[in-house]
Amino acid sequence: MIGIVYVHYAPKPPLSSYYSSSTAIYARHGELLRLTLAKDQQYRLWTPLADIPK
Structure with missing residues (x-):
């Protein structure tokens, strides 16, 4: 149970770390x-x- 709560509230890496971007x-x-x-x-x-x- 504590592990699930930790995973939910743990800091997440920014989306930009998953994909390379153009300059x-x-x-x-x-x-x-x-x-x-x-x-x-x-x-x-x-x-x-x-x-x-929108």
Whole structure:
């Protein structure tokens, strides 16, 4: 029982630790200059939840 409670409340690693991400290079004024592929040859950019439309 204690083990189940521990697993439930133990700190979890961030989701970004499971997947590699692309690198985005931006200009001074926010213009995207370059976007690299992640290790799995996919484009993966982190998007904050608040920026995703409902």
